[in-house]
Amino acid sequence: MKVKVGIITAAAILTIGILSVNLLNDNPNSSGGENPIPNNQDVNQDIEQKRGEEEDNNSYDPIMLKQQATEVLQAIHGRDMDVLSSHVHPEKGLLFSPYLSVTDETVKFEKNEIPSLLENDATYLWGYGEANTEIQLTSADYFDKHLQVKRFFESDEIFVDTQNQEADPTNYLKTVFPDSKIIEFYHAGTEQYSGMDWRSLNLVFEQDEEGAWRLVAIINNLFTP
Structure with a gap:
């Protein structure tokens, strides 16, 4: 009986671990994602950079x-x-x-x-x-x-x-x-x-x-x- 409980517990822990890994990989904001979605700060920095480039191109x-x-x-x-x-x-x-x-x-x-x-x-x-x-x-x-x-x-x-x-x-x-x-x-x-x-x-x-x-x-x- 103890052996069965131990096996079931180990299986449960293994299942939870696999699910956690999958969730981490599927999370687009995680560092392991291939195409992370930039946060607001990154977006703002990109906008400011492009705006600065446009101003430089149009400067006089x-x-x-x-x-x-x-x-x-x-x-x-x-x-x-x-x-x-x-x-x-x-x-x-x-x-x-x-x-x-x-x-x-x-x-x-x-x-x-x-x-x-x-x-x-x-x-x-x-x-x-x-x-x-x-x-x-x-x-x-x-x-x-x-x-x-x-x-x-x-x-x-x-x-x-x-x-x-x-x-x-x-x-x-x-x-x-x-x-x-x-x-x-x-x-x-x-x-x-x-x-x-x-x-x-x-x-x-x-x-x-x-x-x-x-x-x-x-x-x-x-x-x-």
């Missing part, structure tokens, strides 16, 4: 970018296409729009086309002006008529990646270029025209593969009735 120096935009302005004013080309995004090229509108038909040039841009005699449809008239010009004529940047050297305000409620109340450019940094040179209107003759020039920058901010668009903006 406002002062440096403003200086870069000023150099672009000077290059346009001096018709120095070599300097302008040095700022252009190597993969995305450079887009031009005479108004605050960007479509699939908006004129765009590759970086290697910029140095000889003003020597190009081809006529392009840059957009539509008053009464829906076509703006068909050569690159040189477009620069002369639609990129008169001298006024912006004495801008009333320069917006560095900040929305200008008067010129772009819907923040349109940020929807078109969500990963961009935009420098806007803003020239306020005059009393003579009740402020409706305001103008702005938007220089849009996006990062290249090395993380440098490069010019991808030059977009005019002005009051249109």
